[in-house]
Every structure is written in C-alpha cells, then in structure tokens.
Amino acid sequence: MTALDRRTFLTGSVLLAGAALTPPAAARAPSAMTQGSGVYRYNLGNYQLTALYDGVWYVPIDEKFVRNASGAEVNDALAAAFLPAGTLPISFTALLVNTGAKLVLIDTGTAGQIADTAGSLLDNFKAAGIDPKAVDTILISHFHPDHIDGIKTKDGAKIFPNAEIAVPEPEWDFWMDDANMSKAEGAVKRYFLNARRIFKDIAGEVRRFKPGSEVAPGIEAVAAYGHTPGHTAFAIHSGNQSMLAMSDTVRNPYLFARHPDWQPVFDMDGPQAVEARRRMLDRVAADRMLIEAYHFPFPACGHIAKTTGGYEFVPTEWKPL
Numbered sequence: 001m002t003a004l005d006r007r008t009f010l011t012g013s014v015l016l017a018g019a020a021l022t023p024p025a026a027a028r029a030p031s032a033m034t035q036g037s038g039v040y041r042y043n044l045g046n047y048q049l050t051a052l053y054d055g056v057w058y059v060p061i062d063e064k065f066v067r068n069a070s071g072a073e074v075n076d077a078l079a080a081a082f083l084p085a086g087t088l089p090i091s092f093t094a095l096l097v098n099t100g101a102k103l104v105l106i107d108t109g110t111a112g113q114i115a116d117t118a119g120s121l122l123d124n125f126k127a128a129g130i131d132p133k134a135v136d137t138i139l140i141s142h143f144h145p146d147h148i149d150g151i152k153t154k155d156g157a158k159i160f161p162n163a164e165i166a167v168p169e170p171e172w173d174f175w176m177d178d179a180n181m182s183k184a185e186g187a188v189k190r191y192f193l194n195a196r197r198i199f200k201d202i203a204g205e206v207r208r209f210k211p212g213s214e215v216a217p218g219i220e221a222v223a224a225y226g227h228t229p230g231h232t233a234f235a236i237h238s239g240n241q242s243m244l245a246m247s248d249t250v251r252n253p254y255l256f257a258r259h260p261d262w263q264p265v266f267d268m269d270g271p272q273a274v275e276a277r278r279r280m281l282d283r284v285a286a287d288r289m290l291i292e293a294y295h296f297p298f299p300a301c302g303h304i305a306k307t308t309g310g311y312e313f314v315p316t317e318w319k320p321l
C-alpha cells in the first residue's frame, strides 16, 4: 500500500466510523401488498421468449391422486420438496415466442376462470409492454380448461382478437366428438362442455395441425399423448439452438420427474403418459436441452438431469438479457 492509498483508506475508515455514531433514521417500510411482475425473458438463437405468469392453483389431493402410489408416498415426495402434505401447487406460465416476425403464444392461461389465485396473465402482458392484440398465433397443447380458457373471457369475448388459433388435430377430434362426450362424466364431461364453449362458434377459424409438423416459424409440434388423447409438446428451434416446451408431460417436477412412472388421475391414459414422459425426459436430459413446462415453478424453464431413480429439474437462474 502506498502512503497515498493508506491515507485514502484511513480517511474512508474514519468517515465510516463517524457515520456509525449518527443514529439511523427510523425505517418506514410498510409491506407491499402485491408481488412483482411475473415476466421473465430469455433468448434462444434469434428468438426472444417471454415467460408470462398467470398464477397458481392450490389443489387438494387425496390418496387416490396417483393411481400407482399411496397417499403416504405422494406426501413423502411433497415433503422432500418442502411442500405441505395433501396440496399440490399448480402454477400456470404461458410462453410467448417472438420470432422477430411473429408473436406466438403457447397456451393461454386461465383468464381468472379456474382459481382466485390465478388470472394475472394480462397484467403480466402489460408489465412486459406487449399488447395482446399483437399476438399473431396461439398454439394450444391440449384442451384442458387451464390451457384454453384464456382464449376467451367469461362473456365469450376473444382476449387475443387478432391471433390465429392452432390446435392439435387429434385433440380436436376427441373433444369435439359428441359420441365421446355422451360417454363422459364428472370433470371430464365438464371439459367437453368447456371445449365447446371456447371453440364452437369459432370452429371455422381454428387451424388443426398434425403433430410432427412445423406449426409456426421454427416451432414443431411433438406428439406426447396420454395426458389427453392429443396432448402435444412443442420443440422450438432458432439458429443452432433448440428447446422443448413440454406442456403437461411432467406437470410437477417434484412428483413426476422424480417419479416418472407415477400415474396421476389427471393423465387420461396413465401408461401412455408414462411412455411419453420418459421418452421426453430422456431426450432433453441426453441432449442437455433447455425446457419449459407450463406448470413448473415460475419462470418454468431450466434443464433436466437424469438421476438413478428418475430425473431432476434444474431451474434456470434469473439473469439479465
């Protein structure tokens, strides 16, 4: 240390010591009543992606929730994730893909029609500085209400009035079939009726795509049947980078990535859903591919590592662009 440095250093110390003698002003920091914005941006090749949070639904679950695991095993898995027993937190995060030429929204949130704690998607569009009218294309993964309700308000008005809506053809064929609906009961019956509420009067405008095809620029539909008959994931490619939007293939990472063979009652065809889940988890783990998943904790993106018994979700770290 030179003499000059030492003098500067000592002066600094003296100033600090002096400051400590002055009593601090009383802190006045009332608690905020709302959370910060649910917006997280990241880049993939030349595309910019925006994770837009819609909220969370705390779903009570019982011992029948997983067909092939006991209630105690499920509660142990929740405890291992530091979550309370008997409740599954299901968050909703829609993914907006800006290709540079098009704005593509993958799934649409709940429009406040599922849980009081969800329905903030449009607030987060606003926070992100994006006008819902600017969305060009909506891609739907499947017809469960938490993925399609955001197409319309409760009163039937389109929320993204200029967007073309594209849906998996096998999903459309299953849910819009009256013979299938007549056989359904309970919640599944309600899903049939809800699909009609959303799609019936706009049926002529809805594009139906075949999984395996490119459904928007750089976005390829990938069959992931089982959760529902036409449940679809989306591989997004830009430049030399790719990622997989897994939709509901895994649903909750602490239950179904760690225990990929578990069959929740949400999966309409349990064994087929397990096959899709394992196939996709294997692919993204082997390729070290970035993933996004609609119900994962916000911002719902990260990576998947293979473990001895299953897979582990490694969330992305918040970082500046």
Ligand SMILES: [Zn+2]
Binding pocket: 144, 146, 147, 248, 294, 295
């Ligand atoms: Zn879902």
